Amino acid sequence: MTAAVVLTFAATLLQLQSLLAVSEKQPNIVFIIADDYGYKDIGYHGAEFATPTLDKLAAGGLKLENYYVQPICSPTRSQLMTGRYQIHTGLQHDIIWPSQPYGVSLEYPTLANVLKEHGYSTHAIGKWHLGLYKREYTPLHRGFDTFYGYWEGGEDYYTYYNCDWSHKAEGGDRSSRLGNENFCGYDLRDMERQVTDKNGTYSTLLYTHKAVDLLKGKTAADKPFFLYLAYQAVHSPMEAPESYIKPYEHIQNKYRRIYAGMVSALDEGVKNVTDTLKQTGLWNNTLLVFTTGITRVSLHRLYLKLHPTAKLRLGLELRISLGQGLWMRLKIGLGMRSWDWDRGWG
Ligand SMILES: *[C@@H]1O[C@H](CO)[C@@H](O)[C@H](O)[C@H]1NC(C)=O
Numbered sequence: 001m002t003a004a005v006v007l008t009f010a011a012t013l014l015q016l017q018s019l020l021a022v023s024e025k026q027p028n029i030v031f032i033i034a035d036d037y038g039y040k041d042i043g044y045h046g047a048e049f050a051t052p053t054l055d056k057l058a059a060g061g062l063k064l065e066n067y068y069v070q071p072i073c074s075p076t077r078s079q080l081m082t083g084r085y086q087i088h089t090g091l092q093h094d095i096i097w098p099s100q101p102y103g104v105s106l107e108y109p110t111l112a113n114v115l116k117e118h119g120y121s122t123h124a125i126g127k128w129h130l131g132l133y134k135r136e137y138t139p140l141h142r143g144f145d146t147f148y149g150y151w152e153g154g155e156d157y158y159t160y161y162n163c164d165w166s167h168k169a170e171g172g173d174r175s176s177r178l179g180n181e182n183f184c185g186y187d188l189r190d191m192e193r194q195v196t197d198k199n200g201t202y203s204t205l206l207y208t209h210k211a212v213d214l215l216k217g218k219t220a221a222d223k224p225f226f227l228y229l230a231y232q233a234v235h236s237p238m239e240a241p242e243s244y245i246k247p248y249e250h251i252q253n254k255y256r257r258i259y260a261g262m263v264s265a266l267d268e269g270v271k272n273v274t275d276t277l278k279q280t281g282l283w284n285n286t287l288l289v290f291t292t293g294i295t296r297v298s299l300h301r302l303y304l305k306l307h308p309t310a311k312l313r314l315g316l317e318l319r320i321s322l323g324q325g326l327w328m329r330l331k332i333g334l335g336m337r338s339w340d341w342d343r344g345w346g
């Protein structure tokens with residue numbers, strides 16, 4: 001799961017060291033994380049679509065070509081937030097499903113907690129996915145001063161509606177996606193209030209707009225800030241406004257074509273954010289990091305799982321990611337053999 005990262009900083013590293021060292025003002029940190037964004041899906045790694053902003057940032061910044069993230073969301077994000085490998089925090093199994101009473105243990109301070117202790121204001125925009133079953137696990141109780149986004153792992157880009165596909169309501173039919181309407185809900189919040197007037201706004205535009213608004217309210221004289229901009233893009237479902245897809249009519253595969261549009265919108269979002277940092281004069285004291293949370297470009301996720309319901313279903317399950325939220329499951333059990341295509345919400 002090698003991932004692409006772009007670190008840019010207008011000053012040199014030496015200047016950064018001196019900034020962090022003593023009296024000078026601590027740098028602002030803008031940490032942008034794209035979801036399920038593939039290693040090859042960036043212009044300078046040879047993508048068949050354009051990412052001019054990311055390419056330019058990479059060319060003028062530091063490219064980390066060989067570092068690792070986890071293959072699914074909650075583990076990666078828990079590592080980033082706690083600084084601990086997920087085997088130590090109990091987050092190694094899977095993502096946190098919406099109906100699971102589970103979250104990143106409160107015994108671990110988050111990156112936001114630590115930066116806040118050091119005088120930063122802290123803001124999260126976009127995806128959380130580190131626990132929501134109790135209020136204490138949600139962003140405003142994990143070190144963030146402000147939050148605008150969703151608590152779960154994925155949803156529709158326009159309606160902000162999601163269902164828990166892996167856990168059925170009592171009596172629900174486990175073999176079908178139908179019948180679990182009770183496990184569906186609307187997930188978009190401003191601080192802790194539900195936002196209900198954004199239905200129809202594509203989330204990459206919404207989160208960029210929120211980030212730009214926030215940055216416009218900052219000046220160099222303010223205390224340093226940490227902006228955690230966790231885009232929904234480019235996670236499944238495959239959705240993008242037509243205008244972003246249009247330039248890629250030559251891409252044969254429909255999902256790849258939409259994906260290209262999703263990436264283009266993301267690239268433009270990063271452009272708007274960096275342009276704003278420049279306009280507000282914050283750029284020369286801001287450390288900007290762009291990374292993917294997960295990469296899924298090939299058959300890289302392969303794991304063996306003992307089916308928990310034992311008995312005849314005891315067997316092995318190979319779950320293979322085909323990229324872009326498409327999974328193939330191969331289950332080999334006693335007396336049972338099946339292929340099962342599924343879409344994951346990792
Ligand atoms: C959002 O819009 C869609 C499409 O117009 C509609 O089906 C859905 O009911 C709306 N959701 C809410 C929560 O209003």
Ligand SMILES: *[C@@H]1O[C@H](CO)[C@@H](O)[C@H](O)[C@H]1NC(C)=O
Nearest residue numbers: 204205208209265268269272
């Ligand atoms: C970027 O800013 C332009 C100009 O305001 C706007 O039209 C566009 O929708 C923005 N793009 C994104 C991804 O937010």
Ligand SMILES: *[C@@H]1O[C@H](CO)[C@@H](O)[C@H](O)[C@H]1NC(C)=O
Nearest residue numbers: 011015019220281283284285
């Ligand atoms: C950033 O730019 C401002 C205004 O041009 C200047 O006052 C400040 O010293 C600069 N900071 C750094 C770290 O270069």
